[in-house]
Amino acid sequence: MKRVLSIQDLSCIGKCSLTVALPIISAMGIETAIVPTAVLSTHTMFNDFTFRDLTEDMDKIKKHWVKERFDFDAIYTGYLGSKEQIEIVTDYFDTFKNKQNYIIVDPAMADNGKLYTGFTPDFALKMAKLCSKADIILPNISEACFMLGKDYIGEDATPSQIKELLTELTSLGAKIVVITGVKFGENDFGFMGYDTKTEGFFQYSTEEIPMKSHGTGDIFASAFTGALMNRYSVYNSLKIAADYTCACIKNSYNDSDAVNYAVNFEAEIPLLLKMIGK
Numbered sequence: 001m002k003r004v005l006s007i008q009d010l011s012c013i014g015k016c017s018l019t020v021a022l023p024i025i026s027a028m029g030i031e032t033a034i035v036p037t038a039v040l041s042t043h044t045m046f047n048d049f050t051f052r053d054l055t056e057d058m059d060k061i062k063k064h065w066v067k068e069r070f071d072f073d074a075i076y077t078g079y080l081g082s083k084e085q086i087e088i089v090t091d092y093f094d095t096f097k098n099k100q101n102y103i104i105v106d107p108a109m110a111d112n113g114k115l116y117t118g119f120t121p122d123f124a125l126k127m128a129k130l131c132s133k134a135d136i137i138l139p140n141i142s143e144a145c146f147m148l149g150k151d152y153i154g155e156d157a158t159p160s161q162i163k164e165l166l167t168e169l170t171s172l173g174a175k176i177v178v179i180t181g182v183k184f185g186e187n188d189f190g191f192m193g194y195d196t197k198t199e200g201f202f203q204y205s206t207e208e209i210p211m212k213s214h215g216t217g218d219i220f221a222s223a224f225t226g227a228l229m230n231r232y233s234v235y236n237s238l239k240i241a242a243d244y245t246c247a248c249i250k251n252s253y254n255d256s257d258a259v260n261y262a263v264n265f266e267a268e269i270p271l272l273l274k275m276i277g278k
């Protein structure tokens, strides 16, 4: 069985980061090892959330795993709580990277032109350095702009503006760069990417559900990682992730009982498994 390591926070309520990565990647038949970077009472969109920092444990966990000679088919990182945590994650990459495995960085730190609570522009530049070690990075438009130290170009950025951003992002050093949350036209929403090996752009879109929700980037990155581990190509894994994320948002949009701080990703896991032939 393939084994993924996911390094991100554990938000007890909020359906994001590890509470999304664990069920989705495990359901796809992949062992999911974790390093929880912090325990929060909720994700940071609620007021007065608690935050227990687990930075001190991160290095100790790594040292134990080196002794045990564990290895991973992919390392997928999301929300990280501080610049120090980014340094430690860099050490994880240096320790566990090998010729076969993938490093996937979702620089989860901003949306709609705003950094999440607690982050500074400086943090985004540090995250950009982490991206240099990745095989694949998955920023949204806001995260891409913050990492490049540029003014926010808006959610309605045109495909040609996104192409420019992608080209600039390749200077960070990742092999494949993908920007999520791209609007291609009326009711047409998806991702656009650039592969430095083939030197080609690619894109894919689904219908746009008129609803903004938290954790959808984490659902996308988790489903992508799971599909990649099921031997789908990078492009097909991204497509599967986009179709699944769209189905999750649609499910919540049609459900008057859906919570307003996340989407019903659980209800669409059977669809995701069908998509990967399970």
Ligand code: PXL
Residues within 6 Å of the ligand: 009, 011, 016, 017, 040, 042, 043, 044, 045, 079, 108, 116, 214, 215, 216, 217, 218
């Ligand atoms: O979904 C990204 C995310 C992850 N972790 C925490 C968050 C958020 C987004 O708000 O607050 C703690």
